[in-house]
Amino acid sequence: MNINWYPGHMKKTKESIKKNLQLVDIIYELLDARIPISSENPDIDSIVGDKPRIVILNKSDLSSHEGNMKWQQYYQNKGISSVLVDSLNNRGLNEVINISNELMKEKKLKLEKKGIKNKPIRAMIVGIPNVGKSTLINSLSGRKGAKTGNRPGITKGNQWIKLKGNLELLDTPGILWPKFEDESVGLNLAFTGAIKDELLDIESLAFKLVERLVETYPQFLEDRYNINVHEKTTYEIVENIAQNRGCIGKGQEIDFTKVSNIIIDDFRKGRIGRITLELP
Template sequence: MAINWFPGHMVKTKREIKENLKLVDAVIEIRDARIPKASANPDIDALCKDKPRVIILNKSDLTDTASTRKWIDYLSNENVKTIALNSLKGDGIRSIKPALDELLKEKHERQRRKGLVKIITRVMVVGIPNVGKSTFINKMAKNNIAKTGDRPGVTKSKQWIKTSIGIELMDTPGVLWPKFEDEDVALNLAFTGAIKDEIMDIEELALKLVERLQVHYPENLKTRYKIENLGETPLETLDLIAKKRGCIVSGGEINYNRIAVILLDEFRGGKIGNITLEIPD
């Protein structure tokens, strides 16, 4: 399943990130906690490697908690703090400032020795589309300054956002990279909505999702769709789900487009249960 998507504005955004890094003290990278590997843009990793960084595993309320803990341990080091977050409710938001203060401890001490009393930490917020950057910024700022949407590509331009805790945030549009060489990475991005459904074969995508869940989270499928036994193949399981949801057209044929939309929507909304699609290597 070949997936390529690299809108022109993303080339511009990559250039702007590189140019604006000198203006900030640290970087906050937002990732999707369900796919911490796939939602890590390697271009961002390369661009920001010399900056202290906080990695936010957003939408952690939708994940398998044990897997999220493994990712926190795996991604953290002396220059990187990793935090699980639910931006919608604000769970974990109070950990952001202490994490930044710890990363910037030496710099802040130098500033105090020079007589600076009020220290403002300037941070660039980066991430791929649809990981919840705008929701995170709105929660930090406690208002709706940044535009939000449930589709990738809503945030278009750079803007500075002030908070009440001495942190100023530079927003950037979501950036993907031009070619996905790993099919699992591409599929995980598509499953979670980081790639627009409009350019996808969503029927094939839904079938691929069933194939994945049937192996790793079979009980979630059984419980959500009230199926006693899954099919021997992903297609048979998808047919069972479709029949349970009444996605049948005249003549008893399956309406695959309709069940694909339902399945993907329910997965993305966490209705199939707490699921993590990747674990650390």
């Protein structure tokens, strides 16, 4: 599958992040806990430099417990603070605020010595499209300020938002990879919905996902769809899922578009199981 997508507004966003860096004390880097490598922008390290950073592993309720632990250990070894977050159910949000205050402790003391008290901590949130940025912002701020949607590219321009715990947040539009050197990165982003579905062939995507899950989580597939994947081709497995889910059209033909949409949707909503597609 050829996946290559880098709209012009992504370039503008990158320039905007660089420009606004001097306005903030701390960076929130939002990643998808199922694909922390693929959802991390490779330019972020060079853009952010030595600015304090918290890696927020969102959708951690959809990724495996074991995967979550390994990723937290990985960031700890790199000296980067990380938090497991499920922004839909408000899990991990207080920890984000607590770590922010901890990281800014020294700066706050220096300001207090100069007589400046209660100055808000200013943070900037960066992340690829559709990793749950708007939902996270709404949960942190306790309001319905940021537009949300299960489609990439809802956030359009920069906006300051007041958060709990004397924090102010500069939101930025989602920034995607400039290009995908590695096909598996493009696929991971497609599986999780970071790339608009209209740009993809949903049937090929579902086949690739089933292929990956047979290698990594075969039991989940068997349990979810009441099938046996042992010694079967991907085509046969998808065919079995279609039969069990009633995706049969006229003349007993398999409706591959329908079954593909079911598989992708089941994966994205965690119905197949808690799945981590990348480990450190």
